[in-house]
Amino acid sequence: QSVLTQPPSASGTPGQRVTISCSGSSSNIGSNYVYWYQQFPGTAPKLLIYRNNQRPSGVPDRFSGSKSGTSASLAISGLRSEDEADYYCAAWDDSLTGEVFGGGTKLTVL
């Protein structure tokens, strides 16, 4: 069981907007920044969002992050087939003194 809770799957059609949720607690999301990673099969994860809503250089502005209380969300607008991947949320956990990940959400573009 992952410390952060994500839906195992999400889907959308090209052009749609999809959101992926991430639920935590006061010791992680509630008191620290949230990060999002994108991972394609057979490849290393890629940092997609840092500090809740900041995009690293090169990440399209179709990707956006938000946080409220002990939950966070990743939104992908203008969905494209190449967005089909696994998405993970992550945060530092003060109680565990370590990083915690969500279980991952597999995004399917129909």
Next chain:
Amino acid sequence: EMQLVESGGVVVQPGGSLRLSCAASGFALEDYTMHWVRQAPGRGLEWVSLISWDGGTTYYADSVKGRFTVSRDNSKNSLYLQMNTLRTEDTALYYCAKVTNPNYYYYGLDVWGLGTTVTVSS
């Protein structure tokens, strides 16, 4: 180009030991906290450990605490993970990764290696 290359993954019997290495290039390893993250076959990401820029601070996931030891040799631009008393549940692809901001232990991980596979099996 910033790059990380892991090595040392092999098949090992339960109870055995192994040392993973991570070689950095294209940036000054000595400036950054480094992390190990693993991914079991078909599973999600699991954080394993971190070591501060100078090696003075280390943290471990509960699942590996007391069995794994992270270290670094900045003069060799290298990071290590000593894994003892290995269990079948330690079977995974092990990644090393660099923190984005040198002033923090954790600020997102922006450079990842390709990983090295550890299989614990009799």
